Amino acid sequence: MTMFSRRQILQSTGAGFGYVAFAGMSTAKAAQEKSSTNPLAPKSPHFEPRAKRVIFLCMQGGPSHVDTFDYKPQLTKDHDKRGKYGGSLLKSPWEFRQRGDSGLWISDLFPNVADHADDMTLIRSMQCDQPVHPNAMTQMHTGTAQFIRPSLGAWTLYGLGTENDSLPGFVSLSPPSGRSGNYGSAFLPAIYGGAKIGRGGRTARLARGGSGESVPDIKNPTLSKSQQRTQVDFIQALNREKLRRDKVQPGVEGVIESYELAFRMQDAMPELMDTSKESAKTLAMYGADGGPTENFGKQCLLARRFAEAGVRFIEVTHGNWDQHFNLSTDHATRAEECDKPIAGLLEDLKQRDMLKDTLVIWGGEFGRTPDAQGGDGRNHNNKGYTTWMAGGGVKGGFSYGATDEHGYESVENKCHIHDWHATILHLLGLDHEQLTYRYAGRDFRLTDVHGNVAKEIIA
Template identity: 55%
Template sequence: MNRWKTNNGSTLISRREMLRRSSAGFGSLALAALLGSDCQAAQQKVVQQPHFTPKAKRVIFLFMHGGPSHMDTFDYKPQLQKDSGKPLPFDKPRVFSATTGNLLGSPWKFKQHGESGAWVSEVFPHVAGCVDDLCIINSMYGSNSRHGGALLELHTGSDTFVRPSMGSWITYGLGSENRDLPGFITVCPTLTHGGVNAYSSSFLPADYQGTPIGNASIPADRALIPFIKNKSGIPLDVQRQELDFLQQMNREHLENSGPDAALEGRINSFELAYRMQTAAPELQDISDESETTQKMYGLDNDVTKNFGRQCLMARRFAERGVRFVQITHSYKWDQHSGLKTAIPRNAKEVDQPIAALLKDLKSRGLLEDTLVLWGGEFGRTPVSQGDDGRDHNPQGYTMWMAGGGVKGGLQYGATDDYGYYAVKNKVHIHDLHASILHLLGLDHKKLTYQFAGRDFRLTDVHGEVMYDLFA
């Protein structure tokens, strides 16, 4: 214990010890404030101060589960097209599968778009129309060639251990802009390759965990916040009395037990769940959206309506103050075979909704301070797997960002002539995380949490801010 004796015999304690001792008191004060809050207080924002002036206030992450092929989408490779069918002229890295063949050129044409002249595949015609708002990173690379490890690395910074997710770190660092909604929501999250660990708060307090709405097996129009309605038929005022009694017991336990982050997280979660009963049902009801808006997102088309609804919900959550929103196009981008049929089908499901989201955010003035992130857990190989597929490739791939203080119309970095390795202005996932935090006004080296005797952070001991990506 950090204590020292003064010359007169009195005892001093360290600042850390003082905070540890008094944290239970802080929790009690917070609980008392929650129990005594009225409707006006419930509308107040719970925002923590960033380290410096932010460019973005919130994040929408469009996760393409499976690993989209970069040389078939946003990374044009003329040399690959020219040498298609020939052997790769350098050694292949170790990847997921044991056998891959010769070079495989993209079956689709690329064109330059917008004032920036950025190259985009013909499978993304709608997103190509927004290219001047995109900051396309063609030099991403990671550490793991398997879905589970790579997915966790993208979401948590670690491909090996259970760590807090990116959304949890951001919510922990900045708090919530709306007391009546979670700070972190994930719509139709994947059930595989890490599952709940992709949106877990891990050792951070429980109220920073992502709130799942549905899952990958549930259509988006049936994906609702679970248990949001009081099915017992008990009036809200009676439920409030029951919750007050429960929270009183929790407060007494907290005062007697001392600091208990898990209990304080439950206290906050109970209160949030109560308030969400009035805020969330209306937010999830899109009947107030115009027919024009719903068509823009593709809700009138069976091909686009599922992901279109996710994109529309992301906009609704973002404008109501949800700090981090993730939507998932779940496990459709893993083309070990069937490349020529699967890529166009996948792109068609998400292309119009993504473009609609970008345009909608921009028209409402939200894109300026909303950072949109697109990508998967890795890319694909420029060499073939079987007759019509590509293997996993974490050595070089593409992700893009839009809004939130990044340079629109920028194609940053490059892979080699065939698209295998990132070779110019390389951006590791740790660098991406550091840059995202910076745009939100957070220093990735200062956003720490002590657990098991050491300080942890999203970027661990790595990560460089990529200032060249910022406007």
């Protein structure tokens, strides 16, 4: 079982402390913006939102669009012919079928997700600037691969606050090791960074009764709640005195906010992560009751519980989809691990009447080439790939954009990662051009000076 100490919780909640050297350059005005009584308090959006929260299903490694959600019959016809850039075209090993009343073409890799085709918008014209994993993943999360910038989740929390001040407003479930910038706050106040729960694609074992899933050491076994409050008050008094002397000290502000949140979390977090009261039927729906789906099923179930508890942004990571070789075997394994859990999440949200205002996003940092690599594999492709959205105000059973006949690059309604970010924020009621933060003498935003909302996908 993965263990979380109280110290780890504080460190995770304060994700972004590593950027204190950068944040120290913030202006006095920015410091004043952070000094509200509760920086996580709910904030009014710019306009009426379609979604209240986001669940981001991050597929690390770049799943192949031409084998999952981008049907290319011409690729099948031209199998083994010379590709556009040399090499041989490789048809998909999986059959595509029309799904639901809408008739969206989805491959047999995702038979359970395909049952929800009528809830989904497939964005088949994605583009990003980076053809390598670390940079593309960073751009997917922050809008840029060149600088340390706040993540999409941090911007969302900064713009809207959270609906439960006893929990982190932004949670990253089992993110890959060494990628803290992808869920960090950068120059935003540290409290807006993501709290990491689990690591390396693993999460704690789900309870099957008894005390449930726990966060060890989140409660002090030797001090009562009132004694802890006295202790925290003393520490905070020292911190506030330092803040008074230094005037502008983002690191200290982050510590103060994180200590208060951690104090509140010791009651809320263990209860939230106790899944012992979930029914056997619910566990089975997510595939969280055993087999290859168990781990990701647990994470998807926790994502629903966090969303239901008022957490604003939840990211769940799954991978590795980087199949330069053994595509037919390894892509099938990856899909088997996550197909049923994702379908279970969508079904559970619908049953709870939450899908209508929960935006579920699926996608990797890029797609893969139509031509073969290593015989049975595909290379990276950032010029055209697929992501999808469901719920949260998007059209159901809808396909947006297109790649060319083989799937090399986007040719219709191109959707750059900046457009993707602008659209997500729009669905949350946030204008990406107005959601700014003053830092180092200029106003920054997630989309920099780019981004157009893909209004055609909005219901």
